[in-house]
Amino acid sequence: MIETTSVSPDSGKHKRKRGEQISDTVLRRALIWPALIYMIIVTQVPLLFTLRFSLERWNMNRPDRRGFTGLDNYLDVITDASFWTIIGNTAVLTGAVVLITFVLGLMFALLLNRNFLGRGIVRTMLITPFLIMPTVSAIVWKNVLLDPSFGFLTKLVESVGFPTPDFLGDFPMVSVIVIVVWQWMPFMMLILLAGLQSLSHEQIEASQIDGANPLHILRYIILPHLQRYIEIAVLMETLFILSIFGVIFITTSGGPGIQTTNLSYAIYDEAFSSRDIGDASTMGIYAIIVANIVVTFFVQVLRRGSEEGVTT
Amino acid sequence: MRLSKWQGMTLTAITWLLTLIIFFPIVWTLLTSLKTEREAFNFPPSFIPIPSFQSSDAEVTEEIEEEEGYSIFFNATLANYERAFFDADFAKPLVNTLIITVVSTFIALILGIPAAYGLAYKPDKRSNFTLLWLISTRMLPPAGVIVPLFLLARDLSLLDTTTGMIIIYTGMNVPLVIWMMRSFLLDVPYDILEAGRIDGVSLVQEFRYLVLPLVAPGLFATALLCMIFSWNEFFFAFNITKSQAEPLTVYISSFKTGRGQFIALMSAASTLAVLPVVIAGWIAQRQLVTGLTMGAVK
Numbered sequence: 167m168i169e170t171t172s173v174s175p176d177s178g179k180h181k182r183k184r185g186e187q188i189s190d191t192v193l194r195r196a197l198i199w200p201a202l203i204y205m206i207i208v209t210q211v212p213l214l215f216t217l218r219f220s221l222e223r224w225n226m227n228r229p230d231r232r233g234f235t236g237l238d239n240y241l242d243v244i245t246d247a248s249f250w251t252i253i254g255n256t257a258v259l260t261g262a263v264v265l266i267t268f269v270l271g272l273m274f275a276l277l278l279n280r281n282f283l284g285r286g287i288v289r290t291m292l293i294t295p296f297l298i299m300p301t302v303s304a305i306v307w308k309n310v311l312l313d314p315s316f317g318f319l320t321k322l323v324e325s326v327g328f329p330t331p332d333f334l335g336d337f338p339m340v341s342v343i344v345i346v347v348w349q350w351m352p353f354m355m356l357i358l359l360a361g362l363q364s365l366s367h368e369q370i371e372a373s374q375i376d377g378a379n380p381l382h383i384l385r386y387i388i389l390p391h392l393q394r395y396i397e398i399a400v401l402m403e404t405l406f407i408l409s410i411f412g413v414i415f416i417t418t419s420g421g422p423g424i425q426t427t428n429l430s431y432a433i434y435d436e437a438f439s440s441r442d443i444g445d446a447s448t449m450g451i452y453a454i455i456v457a458n459i460v461v462t463f464f465v466q467v468l469r470r471g472s473e474e475g476v477t478t
Numbered sequence: 479m480r481l482s483k484w485q486g487m488t489l490t491a492i493t494w495l496l497t498l499i500i501f502f503p504i505v506w507t508l509l510t511s512l513k514t515e516r517e518a519f520n521f522p523p524s525f526i527p528i529p530s531f532q533s534s535d536a537e538v539t540e541e542i543e544e545e546e547g548y549s550i551f552f553n554a555t556l557a558n559y560e561r562a563f564f565d566a567d568f569a570k571p572l573v574n575t576l577i578i579t580v581v582s583t584f585i586a587l588i589l590g591i592p593a594a595y596g597l598a599y600k601p602d603k604r605s606n607f608t609l610l611w612l613i614s615t616r617m618l619p620p621a622g623v624i625v626p627l628f629l630l631a632r633d634l635s636l637l638d639t640t641t642g643m644i645i646i647y648t649g650m651n652v653p654l655v656i657w658m659m660r661s662f663l664l665d666v667p668y669d670i671l672e673a674g675r676i677d678g679v680s681l682v683q684e685f686r687y688l689v690l691p692l693v694a695p696g697l698f699a700t701a702l703l704c705m706i707f708s709w710n711e712f713f714f715a716f717n718i719t720k721s722q723a724e725p726l727t728v729y730i731s732s733f734k735t736g737r738g739q740f741i742a743l744m745s746a747a748s749t750l751a752v753l754p755v756v757i758a759g760w761i762a763q764r765q766l767v768t769g770l771t772m773g774a775v776k
Contacts, residue, residue, distance in 0.1 A: 193681065197596035198608065201589040201652050208649035209615040215626030274496070280481075282490040290760055291501045297759035298504070299710045301727045302748045305734065306507050310741050318506060321521040348500070353770060360767045360775050398774055402617075409619040412712040412727070416734050430621040430713070437625050438717070450622040457619045464617070465610050468774060 213454070219447035226441035239448040248424055249432075249449075256428040258339065260407045263346045264400055270347070271354025271399075276388075278355070279362040296352035304416035307345045308334065312417075338418045338426045345413055350406075354399050361395030362388070394467065401464040405457060429453045511745035512554040518742040527554035558746035568747060571729035575709060577640050578725055582647035583704040587697075589648070590655025595685065597656065598663035599671070609657070613772065616653040620713045631718055638720045646714050651704040654772060658703070661773030662696030663689065699765030702758045709755045726751045 223235040243249050278289055295303065311319045314332040324330050333341045365388065373383055389396075411430040414420055420427035420435065427435070433453065437446035481489065510518050512527050528551050562568050597605050627646065628637070636642030666689055674688050690697075712727040719728055730751055733744045759766065767775050 190681070191600055194596050194600040195602060197592035201593035201656060202608065204589055205612065205615055205649060205652055208645065209618060209623070212623040212626040212630065213618075215630070216623055219625060274493075277489065277493045277496075280486075280489070282486070282493065284494070288493060288497045290763065291497050293759065293763060293766065294501065294504060294756060297706065297710075297756045298752045299712075299727055299730065299755070301712050301730045302752050303503075305730055305744065306503060306748060309733065309744060310507060310510055311503060313741075316519050316741070318521075318523070325521070348503070351500070356767045357771060357775055395775060398771055402771065405617045409621055409713075411621070412716075412731070415716070416731055430619065433621040433624065434713075434717070437628070443625055443629075446625050450619075450625060453619040454622040457617060457622070458614070461614050461617050465613070468610070468613075 216447045216450045216454075219443050220451050222444050222447075224443040226443060235444070239444045240451075243445060243448050243452070251424055252427050252429055252432045255339070255424070255426060256408065259343060259346070259410070259426075259428055260404055262343045263350060263407050264403055266343070266347045267351045267354045267403065268396070268400060270351045272358055274351070274355045275358035275362055276384075278359055292355060293352045295348050296350065298349075300349060300412045301416060303349055304345060304413040307341075307348075308417045312341060334417055335422065338422060342413060342417060342426050345417065346407065346410060349413075350403060353403055357395050357399040358392060361392040365391050397467045398464075401460055401467065404460050405464070408457060408460070409453070429456070507745045507748060510742055511558050511749050512556070513552055513742050514555060514557075515740055515742045517552055518745075522548055524548075524550055524552035526551050528552065529554050558742045559750065562743055562747040562750060568729070568750065571724050571726045572751075574640055574643075574719075574723055575725040575727075578643045578647060578723075579705050579708040581640075582644045582651060582708050583701055585644070585648045586651035586655045586704055587701060590652050591659055591697075593652075594656045594659035594663055595689075598660045609660075612653040612656055616650070616772070624713070624717055627714070628717055637718060638722045638724075640723045642718055643715060643723060643725070646718065647708045647711065650707065650711070650714075654704060654707070654769065655700055657772035657774075658700045658769055659693070659696065661768065662693045662700075666692050696765070696768075699762045699769060702762040703765070703769035706755050706759055706762075 220239055221234060221236060222232060223238070224232045274292060278285065278292075309317075311317050312333040314320055314330070314335065317333070320331055320333065331337075370383055370387060373387055378386070408428075409430045410428065411434065414426055414428060414431050415434075418426040420431045424432075429449065430453070433446050433449045436442050436449060440446075509523075509525065509527065513524075517524065597609060631637045631642045634642075636645070670688055670692075671684060674684050679688070710727065712731070715725050715728050716731065719725065730748060733747070762769070
C-alpha cells in the first residue's frame with residue numbers, strides 16, 4: 167500500500183480537540199527541534215563549506231597560493247574535456263543500471279507474484295545480494311569470479327573454448343554495470359512486488375475473460391497500476407546509483423584511464439589524490455545540483471500521491 | 479492469472495533456475511571459504527563439501543593432497559574462518575563496526591522518534607517542508623560534502639575515530655527514522671490517544687504505554703534498517719578512517735590487492751563480515767520495502 171498522507175501536513179485525521187492545552191501542543195511541536203538542529207549542523211554546515219571552497223583556489227599541496235577566485239573553478243571544471251567523459255560515464259552507468267534492474271526487477275516481481283513451492287525461500291535468496299556489503303560484493307566479483315587468471319567466470323568462458331577473457335580489463339564499464347545490477351535488482355523487485363500485491367486478481371481475471379492477452383494485461387493493467395511504485399523505485403535508485411563509489415574503487419579504481427570514473431570517484435580522486443580542494447568542491451556542487459534535479463521529481467511524485475489521495 | 483498445471487510448473491522451474499543463477503556468487507563464496515587456497519583455484523571446481531575435522535592443519539592437508547584427478551567432493555575446512563577471525567586483524571574492525579552501528583542507530587532513534595511523534599500528531603504548516611527537506615538531506619550525494627567533512631573532522635581531531643563516524647552515520651539515519659516512524663505512528667488509531675488524553679496521561683506515559691506497544695514491530699524494523707545501512711556504508715568510512723577506527727567495509731577493501739590472492743581466506747572473512755546484516759535483513763524483510771522507500775511504500 168502506498169502511503170498517501172505522506173506529505174500532507176494535516177490530513178484531518180488528527181484534528182486538535184477543543185480545550186486541549188496549548189502548552190501541550192507547543193511541547194509536541196518542539197519535539198522535532200533536537201533532530202532538526204542536529205541535521206542542520208551535520209548536513210548544511212558541510213554544504214556551506216563546500217560552496218565556499220568551490221569559490222577558492224586551494225590545492226593542499228600549495229597552501230600558500232590559497233585565495234578567492236569567484237566562479238573560476240566552475241568554468242575550469244566544465245571546460246575540461248575529461249569532466250564531460252566523467253559525466254558521460256556517470257550517465258551511462260546510472261542509466262544502464264536503472265534500466266536493466268527495472269526490466270529484471272519487474273520480471274522477478276511478476277514471477278514471484280504467484281503461489282509456488284518455495285516462494286519464501288526464493289524471495290529470501292533474491293534479496294540477499296542487496297543486503298551484502300557492497301565492498302564485499304565488489305571484492306568477491308573481482309577476485310573470485312572475474313579474476314583474469316583464476317576467476318570462476320573466466321575459467322568457465324575459457325572451458326567452453328573461448329579465448330581467456332579479462333573482464334575488468336577489456337570490458338570495465340560492462341563489468342561494473344553487471345556487478346551493480348546484481349546488487350540493485352532486489353531493490354526494484356521488492357518495490358514492484360509490493361505494488362503487484364496491491365493489485366486485485368479479479369481485475370486481471372476479468373480482463374482475461376474479456377480476451378486480453380498477457381502482453382495487453384501487462385501494458386494496460388499492470389504497468390499503469392504500478393506507475394507510482396515505478397516512479398518511486400526508479401528515482402530513488404537513480405539517486406543512489408549516481409553516487410556509487412565502493413564498487414568502482416575496488417574493481418577498477420576508475421580505470422583503465424578514466425573509463426569507469428563517475429562523478430563520485432572523480433571528486434574523491436580530485437580531493438585526495440590531486441589534493442585540489444577547490445576543484446573537488448566545485449565538482450561536489452555539480453553533483454549536488456544533478457542530485458537535486460532528481461530529488462525535485464521525487465518530491466513531485468510524493469506530493470502528487472498526497473494530493474490525489476489515491477488509495478491504491 | 480489462471481495457468482494450467484504444466485504452465486505453472488514450468489514457471490516455477492524457471493523462477494528457481496533464475497534465482498539459483500542470481501544466488502550463485504553467494505554459494506560460490508561460501509564454498510570457496512571452506513576450501514584450502516589450492517583447492518580454491520582448481521577448475522573444474524569441486525562443489526560438494528564433505529565435513530572433516532581437521533581445522534588448523536590446513537597447511538598439512540595441502541601438502542598431502544597431490545593431483546588425484548577431478549572429484550566433485552572436497553574436504554570442508556573451517557581453517558579459513560579460524561585464520562580470518564584470529565590472525566587476519568579481523569577483530570578490531572569488527573568491534574569498530576559494532577560500536578559505530580549500534581551507537582549511531584541508538585542516537586538516531588533518540589533524536590528521530592520524538593521528531594516523528596511531533597510531525598505525525600501535531601503537524602503545522604512547516605511540517606510538509608521539513609519532511610521533504612529531510613528526504614533531500616538523505617539523498618544528498620556523499621561526495622558533495624566529503625571535502626568539508628574530512629577537513630572538519632581533521633580540525634576537530636575526529637579523523638580516524640569512531641566518534642567521528644558515529645556523528646556522520648547518525649546524520650544518515652535520522653531522516654530514515656523520522657520518515658519510517660512517522661508512517662508507523664500514523665497507523666496508530668487516534669481514538670486511543672484521545673482517550674488517553676482525556677484520562678490525563680502525560681506525553682511520556684502516552685508514548686510508553688499507548689503508542690510503543692503498537693509501533694514496536696515498526697520500531698524494531700527501523701532499528702534494523704539503520705543498522706544495515708550503517709554496517710554497509712563505505713564512502714564516508716573509507717575517507718574518514720584509517721587504521722584505528724576502520725570498520726569492516728574498509729578492512730574488506732584491503733583485500734583489493736595483495737591479500738586478494740588468498741581467495742579462500744578472503745571468502746571466509748567476507749562471509750563473517752556480511753553474516754549479521756544478511757540475517758538481520760532476512761528477519762526484517764517484510765518491512766524492508768517500507769524502510770528502503772522511507773515509508774513511501776508499505
